[in-house]
Amino acid sequence: MDAGNLPGSHGEHVLQSLFGTRARAEAFYGRQMSDRLTPRMREFVARQEMAFVGTADAAGNCDTTFRAGPPGFVRSIDDATLVYPEYRGNGVLASLGNILENPHISLLFIDFFEDLVGLHVNGRARITTALDAERRYGLREERVERWVEVDVEEAYIHCSKHIPRLARKERADGPRPAAGDYYGVGEGRPVGTS
Template sequence: MGQHTPYAALDDGEGLPGSRGEHILQRLFATRDRAERFYERQVVDRLTPHMRDFVARQEMVFVGTADAAGNCDTSFRAGPPGFVHVVDDGRLMYPEFRGNGVLASLGNIMENAHISLLFVDFFEDLVGLHVNGPATITTAYDAARRYGLADEDRTAPGRRAERWVMVEVEEAYIHCSKHIPLLTRQDRRERGPQARRPAGDDYFGVGRVRSVAREPEEAGKSAG
């Protein structure tokens, strides 16, 4: 948002957490008082002891990144409790395992270091934690040498991280429990035969759609 937009005069949030855009909208929609109370009570620039304990218990995290042009991507990472390693109150690290080879999140970090992590406890406390800040990519060798992150039980059973992402905490704050659903854990091995399972890599039918789309083209080539 440029300095000379029609709403620039409403950007009076200097010194507050958050973006210029949210500060302007707080004025437009008369929510600044509520926002300032939230900033004051909930937003910190480091992980509190309770936040560190919370992260150490989590089995999943949602990862938001964007490239240099602002094109966004959201991904999902999971593992046993503690798979996201808290280095100290200003840093945490999560592992990158072998995947589909696209490397969308890491590619975005190469262009734009800003990252957003969202941890959600769906099973007990029904609360979430946002962690925002710049990220860097490090090798598994460096993570093992500097932080001792080499053992499989620090990542996930039977898997080893190919690399790690270090996140420096600039903002950390709560995601309230109001709309977080309560879920229950189920052993995947105990799912009955009636449970729906992904049909290989083409669960959403992309390959079939593309195959149908190519049929007229292939027919035209054959006729020629």
């Protein structure tokens, strides 16, 4: 494969050459990466109850957040489009703010309970209203104020080698940390204060 035609970043390709992993990487790109969601990927997404969302602002400052909902809360509209709801949160809107500045997004789905495998989806995101999502896709949920649409650019496996098997429990099982100042930020110097 010509390095100019390979998926991934220039940095990846430099390190693959430096560390002698180019042949393995090219095999991975050829067998495991797609610029669309395959039918099995779409079925996998439809069963997931959680996703990790990575965004960055225009300066490259990163944010990774956790999203969860009922199975299939992230919808696969077609083989090139995912849509997920933004439920009411703490009002900071870090992910959405990043998307407004920089549309690049990564979604990581991991099945900790059955398949012990993950799916990476990278693409370009845009924010849409609940009304627009209902009109365009027939999506209607009372608690959702806005949706994020993702145009898929690449999708690939996260191998199961180090994914632990977890046991499913009800939320009421065991202690839950209280909301608010769990980590003692108010006791120290909060961000933006001198």
